[in-house]
Amino acid sequence: TGNPTLDNANRARAWYQLGALEQSAHQWQAAAQAFAESSKLAPGQPLLKVAQGAALALGGEHDQARQIFTQTLAAKPNDPNLLHAVGKAFLQSKLPQEAIAPLQQAYALVPKNLTLALALALAHEKSEDFPAALALYESLLQAHPNSAQVQNSLALLLTTCPNESLRDPAKALSLANTANTTTRQSSATILHTLALTQAANNENK
Numbered sequence: 001t002g003n004p005t006l007d008n009a010n011r012a013r014a015w016y017q018l019g020a021l022e023q024s025a026h027q028w029q030a031a032a033q034a035f036a037e038s039s040k041l042a043p044g045q046p047l048l049k050v051a052q053g054a055a056l057a058l059g060g061e062h063d064q065a066r067q068i069f070t071q072t073l074a075a076k077p078n079d080p081n082l083l084h085a086v087g088k089a090f091l092q093s094k095l096p097q098e099a100i101a102p103l104q105q106a107y108a109l110v111p112k113n114l115t116l117a118l119a120l121a122l123a124h125e126k127s128e129d130f131p132a133a134l135a136l137y138e139s140l141l142q143a144h145p146n147s148a149q150v151q152n153s154l155a156l157l158l159t160t161c162p163n164e165s166l167r168d169p170a171k172a173l174s175l176a177n178t179a180n181t182t183t184r185q186s187s188a189t190i191l192h193t194l195a196l197t198q199a200a201n202n203e204n205k
Helices: 004-024 028-041 046-058 062-075 080-092 096-109 114-126 130-143 148-160 169-182 188-203
Strands: none
Touching: 004 028, 004 046, 028 046, 046 062, 046 080, 062 080, 062 096, 080 096, 080 114, 096 114, 114 130, 114 148, 130 148, 148 169, 148 188, 169 188
């Protein structure tokens, strides 16, 4: 275009799209390299660095990913979007315990963000801290009583929790039925949870 700023933005976008394409093909190293090129062209977009780190983490390069995340967060330690992105990257890389700290920090900054809260609850669940996950899901249900996503997540944990003392099949069935009604029986995920809760209740009869 002849406009250096616009040209750089277009090139950064192209590199990002290439990174996303490589990542969708599980070409983690190629994706990380493309995201790195995008970040060089758009240094004011720290989420691009997080994308690079996420690709590295997914490819098993955990130490490199941690270094990138640490450096990126050091520049903006109280940015909830960055913290959330880093937490999600750890979750996707099957490192849920490392996801908890950034997600907790982000949630403290924006406690009304339901997507963030659910990610934190999932991190607790995947870390096998089931009481913490259950407590957070319960608090979210109180704050968002009409959220089918919260109802479904809680119902699933109450049905399948490895700690059987925390299970509550009857409550889970009620929640799953409500979520299914809310979504007009259109969610495959919720229908699956409903089937699990029905089976669990039949077993207890």
